[in-house]
Structures are given as structure tokens and as C-alpha cells.
Amino acid sequence: xxxxxxxxxxxxxxxxxxxxxxxxxxxxxxxxxxVVMMSxxxxxxxxxxxxxxxxxxxxxxxxxxxxxxxxxMLLNAGKEEQTQGSRAAYSVGFPGxxxxxxxxSFVFLSERGSLQSTNIGGDLSSAVDNIAVLSAMLFxxxxxxxxxxxxxxxVAILGAVVLARREQ
Amino acid sequence: MVPTAYYLVLAxxxxxxxxxxxxxxxxxxxxxISIELMLNAVNLTFVxxxxxxxxxxxxxxxxxxxxxxxxxxxxxxxxILSIFRTRQTLNVDEIDLMKS
Numbered sequence: 001x002x003x004x005x006x007x008x009x010x011x012x013x014x015x016x017x018x019x020x021x022x023x024x025x026x027x028x029x030x031x032x033x034x035v036v037m038m039s040x041x042x043x044x045x046x047x048x049x050x051x052x053x054x055x056x057x058x059x060x061x062x063x064x065x066x067x068x069x070x071x072x073m074l075l076n077a078g079k080e081e082q083t084q085g086s087r088a089a090y091s092v093g094f095p096g097x098x099x100x101x102x103x104x105s106f107v108f109l110s111e112r113g114s115l116q117s118t119n120i121g122g123d124l125s126s127a128v129d130n131i132a133v134l135s136a137m138l139f140x141x142x143x144x145x146x147x148x149x150x151x152x153x154x155v156a157i158l159g160a161v162v163l164a165r166r167e168q
Numbered sequence: 169m170v171p172t173a174y175y176l177v178l179a180x181x182x183x184x185x186x187x188x189x190x191x192x193x194x195x196x197x198x199x200x201i202s203i204e205l206m207l208n209a210v211n212l213t214f215v216x217x218x219x220x221x222x223x224x225x226x227x228x229x230x231x232x233x234x235x236x237x238x239x240x241x242x243x244x245x246x247x248i249l250s251i252f253r254t255r256q257t258l259n260v261d262e263i264d265l266m267k268s
Contacts, residue, residue, distance in 0.1 A: 033204060056234070109177065116220055163249070
């Protein structure tokens with residue numbers, strides 16, 4: 001069950017990411033990122049993070065992607081054109097990304113003996129999947145960071161309003 | 169039963185695709201989208217490790233990453249808006265005021 005979920009939604013996430021890379025129009029890239037985020041939400045759920053799965057759907061693929069699509073529509077962004085810089089970026093980008101992927105997956109696969117296996121969501125451990133534990137941790141030990149993020153969001157809202165305002 | 173290493177390798181794939189898109193794309197909005205893809209890939213490793221260690225700290229970390237990503241998206245898109253308003257382009261090769 002968990003393996004089937006992982007294969008189906010992992011392949012969906014991977015296909016969405018590749019589609020993001022290959023499409024030339026920003027709106028298609030944004031919509032394939034929505035596919036990646038929704039399949040990642042399913043993977044979070046299968047790893048026992050129900051709250052994060054819901055937050056992923058609501059915050060990422062709801063709020064943030066709507067903002068992206070709104071800006072793409074507002075600026076009427078068209079197809080990107082090939083330039084001098086894009087040829088240089090191709091010759092650096094693909095080998096660099098492949099090298100980083102090879103390094104990361106070598107480390108992960110060579111250490112797989114010390115990494116354990118995962119079970120499907122509900123019966124993970126008594127604590128991890130529980131929203132109560134998450135919120136108790138968030139509102140007791142992590143209270144200061146939690147409050148600081150609210151200030152951060154306030155600053156971000158003010159900054160966005162100031163930056164996006166039309167010059168007088 | 170899925171080994172945790174598979175989740176980590178999937179996250180590594182998504183992260184490398186994000187890096188490739190970040191380097192290759194010339195549209196500033198698409199570059200921003202690939203940053204979000206990289207953040208999501210890192211979140212997947214956090215959730216996988218939180219599951220492996222039976223600790224809730226990883227999930228808290230992902231929560232904070234989501235909040236910061238939301239703030240970053242709002243400010244970044246506002247910056248993109250004002251860039252487009254002053255320069256009438258979204259191509260990063262043409263936004264080179266500090267280059268010369």
C-alpha cells in the first residue's frame with residue numbers, strides 16, 4: 001500500500017517537476033508546480049504528517065500558487081526567448097544539477113543501511129502523527145519562534161504593499 | 169514498507185530539477201517558481217526524517233519553512249511587479265543595471 005502510494009505519487013511529482021523544467025511558458029510551469037505540491041501532500045500524509053499535508057494543500061497550492069498565477073496573468077508573461085545567457089546556462093546548469101543529484105543520491109543510498117523503513121500514516125508511532133503533539137510543541141517550547149514568524153508575516157505584508165504600490 | 173532512503177532520493181531528484189530550472193530558465197517568475205520547488209524538496213526530507221526518528225521537530229521545521237516561503241513569495245512577487253513596471257521586461261538577462 002505504502003509502496004504503491006510512493007511510486008504513484010513520487011512519479012507524479014517527478015513528472016510535474018520535469019514538466020516545470022521543460023515548459024517554456026510560465027503559466028504551464030506554475031500549474032505543474034501545483035501537481036508537484038499536491039502529490040507531495042499525499043506523500044506527507046503517508047509519512048504521518050496529516051497537518052502538514054493539509055497545510056501544504058491550503059498554503060502552498062492554495063495561497064502561494066494563486067499568487068503566482070495572478071502575477072503571471074497580471075504581467076501577461078509570454079514565452080521566454082533564447083538568449084546568449086541561456087546557452088551558457090544550459091552548459092552549466094544540466095551538469096551542475098546532475099552532479100549535485102549524483103552526490104546526494106550516493107550519500108543516501110550508501111547510508112540506507114542505517115536509515116529505516118517507513119510504515120503507512122496512521123500506525124506510525126504514538127506521537128508523530130498527532131496534531132495535538134505538534135501544537136503542544138509549537139505553543140510551548142517553540143512559542144518565541146512562532147510569535148516571531150507572525151511579526152515576519154506582518155513585515156512581509158507591509159513590504160509587499162510598499163513595493164507593489166504605484167509611484168506617486 | 170518503503171525505505172526512508174527512497175524518499176530522500178526522490179527529494180534529491182526534485183531538488184536537482186529545481187537547481188537545473190533555476191539555472192536554465194530566463195524568466196524571473198519561472199526562476200522564482202523553481203525556488204519554491206527546491207523548498208518543497210527540502211521539506212520532504214524533513215518530513216521523512218521526522219518519521220524516521222519519531223520526532224515532531226522536523227514537522228515543526230517544515231511548518232516554519234512554509235510560513236517563510238509564503239512571506240518570501242509575497243515580497244518577491246511585489247519586487248517582480250515593480251521590476252516589470254520600471255523595465256518592461258521579465259528576462260533576467262536584461263535586468264543588469266548593477267553589472268556595468
